[in-house]
């Protein structure tokens with residue numbers, strides 16, 4: 319049976335088998351020390367010439383070779399104890415060695431944080447980059463955070479439901495990734511910008527408490543801390559008001575920090591709440607950083623921002639929604655919305671959650687009647703037929719007893735990067751895209767065969783032909799924001 323390196327401390331005096339990668343090697347006189355790394359940590363292996371065959375093979379070992387060894391676990395002499403290692407009090411005197419797999423000389427060191435290594439190199443050899451302790455910890459904590467949220471919501475009665483990845487292109491605010499249909503020539507699916515419409519329709523279906531760890535795909539330029547795809551803890555509930563969703567999420571986050579990041583301090587509980595106008599006036603930002611001490615890496619300043627204007631003017635002077643066309647107006651503005659009056663004053667039942675100056679989530683109470691939805695789309699300039707064509711399914715569903723409902727989505731990548739004190743969300747994503755949108759390891763995007771193109775009825779234009787007019791610059795709506 320194979321033991322993990324970390325487990326060997328409980329087996330002093332015994333003969334055990336361990337496996338892993340050669341992390342480093344040092345020759346002290348005639349004695350060869352190898353630090354063996356597995357997912358649990360490091361174990362020091364000792365090879366001496368008293369075992370000539372094993373010793374000879376061991377001398378050939380190089381960084382990142384994969385080996386299996388057997389030997390006795392012994393307590394290290396007192397002066398050799400390494401207090402920095404969990405296994406620092408023991409070592410293995412190896413008497414059997416098998417090389418399982420050799421490695422080329424790695425293009426960069428796996429020890430250390432790796433921030434100094436060129437990003438292209440880290441991305442190309444991501445499987446090596448992920449071997450470093452920092453990256454491993456980021457992935458482990460990501461797993462724990464997502465699991466905590468899932469378990470928490472499960473206890474609260476939510477059920478996780480998967481919604482389709484192939485869906486309909488709708489003007490939700492961002493640019494869609496589109497997928498050509500083979501069976502329906504000239505038609506396209508879109509990858510979801512979020513499960514927004516499905517999760518609302520699930521409320522009409524009587525689910526009442528939906529959740530999903532959902533991937534959201536948006537074809538926007540990868541400025542700053544953004545990726546084409548990001549992960550949300552997405553949820554939706556029936557028969558609720560703003561307060562219900564906000565207190566659920568606030569308690570979830572407080573418990574998450576207490577359980578998984580006990581060394582971190584939440585600056586203020588309950589989380590302070592700011593109305594949008596107030597946030598803009600006082601901080602000139604709708605995601606203010608309220609930390610009293612910005613040098614403290616363990617300080618978490620959460621806050622809620624509420625009372626967002628429903629609409630704003632775009633560059634062309636037309637009305638557009640600020641967050642989400644599916645939001646409800648606050649009750650006192652319902653009449654104005656239905657009558658399409660005082661549009662600039664209408665406030666949405668929207669709430670954003672902010673952490674240390676980053677928007678880590680947002681949601682709203684939704685409009686649950688066809689009239690509200692129609693009004694919103696009319697205000698932003700849709701003709702009746704267009705509304706029907708784009709959102710007919712929502713209007714139809716809302717005619718069959720749609721409960722009042724609302725929800726929120728938390729941005730897992732952002733939350734993790736803040737909790738792990740990482741500047742960039744790429745550090746907490748196993749296989750992110752590079753700044754120009756490529757997967758440098760898989761070499762995606764890539765060309766496809768002419769047969770594949772034919773099957774989906776697509777012809778690639780030659781460079782001259784494809785001088786299409788530059789796409790209109792769009793200001794990403796909140797719905798399209800990477801969280």
Ligand code: ASP
Nearest residue numbers: 512514681725726727797
């Ligand atoms: N679907 C929204 C978003 O992705 C979140 C929500 O309102 O629930 O931003």
